[in-house]
Amino acid sequence: MIAIGEASRQSGVGIETIRYYEREGIVPKPVRASNNRRLYSAEDVGRLRFLKKCRDLGFRLADAKTLLDLSEGDGKDCRIVKELAVLHISYLRAKISELRRLETALYELTANCDSGNVSCPMLSQLRSANDR
Numbered sequence: 001m002i003a004i005g006e007a008s009r010q011s012g013v014g015i016e017t018i019r020y021y022e023r024e025g026i027v028p029k030p031v032r033a034s035n036n037r038r039l040y041s042a043e044d045v046g047r048l049r050f051l052k053k054c055r056d057l058g059f060r061l062a063d064a065k066t067l068l069d070l071s072e073g074d075g076k077d078c079r080i081v082k083e084l085a086v087l088h089i090s091y092l093r094a095k096i097s098e099l100r101r102l103e104t105a106l107y108e109l110t111a112n113c114d115s116g117n118v119s120c121p122m123l124s125q126l127r128s129a130n131d132r
Contacts, residue, residue, distance in 0.1 A: 001031070001033075001039040001040065001041060002039065002040050002045070003037060003038065003039065003040070004018060004019075004030075004037075004038045004040065006040075007038075007040035007044060007045050007048065010045045010049075011045050011048035011049045011052060012048075012049065012052050013048045013049075013051065013052050018048060021048070021051065026051070026061065026064075026065050026068075027044065027047050027048065027051070027068075028044075030044055047068060047072075050064075050067075050068055050071060051064050051065075051068060054067055054068070057088075058088065058091075058092060059084075059088055063084050063088065066080075066084065067081065067084065109121075109122045109125055109126070110122055
C-alpha cells in the first residue's frame with residue numbers, strides 16, 4: 001500500500017485530480033491508515049492509469065468512467081466500447097475541422113501584418129464589428 005503522492009507519481013495523475021475522482025465517485029475511496037492518510041493498492045493505481053490514458057486520448061471524464069466500469073465488469077461489452085470510440089472519433093473530427101477553420105482565419109488575419117506599420121491590420125480587424 002502506498003500514499004497518495006506515490007500513487008500520483010506511479011499513475012501520472014495529479015494529487016488534486018485523484019482527490020477529485022474520489023469525491024465524484026469516479027474511483028472508489030481508498031482505505032485509510034490509522035493516521036487517516038489515504039493508502040492505495042496496485043489496483044487503485046491501475047484504475048488511475050486507465051483513466052489517465054482515456055483522458056490523454058481526449059475522452060470526456062464521463063466516458064472514461066464508463067470505460068473504466070466496463071473494463072472492470074464481467075461482460076466487458078466490446079460493442080459499447082466501440083460505440084463510445086466511434087462517437088469520440090466523430091467529436092475529434094469535428095474539433096479538427098474547427099481548428100483548421102481557426103487556423104485559416106488566423107492566417108488570413110496575420111497575412112496582412114507588416115512589421116513596422118503604425119496601425120496593425122490584425123488588431124483593426126479584430127476590433128471591427130464584422131464577424132468572420
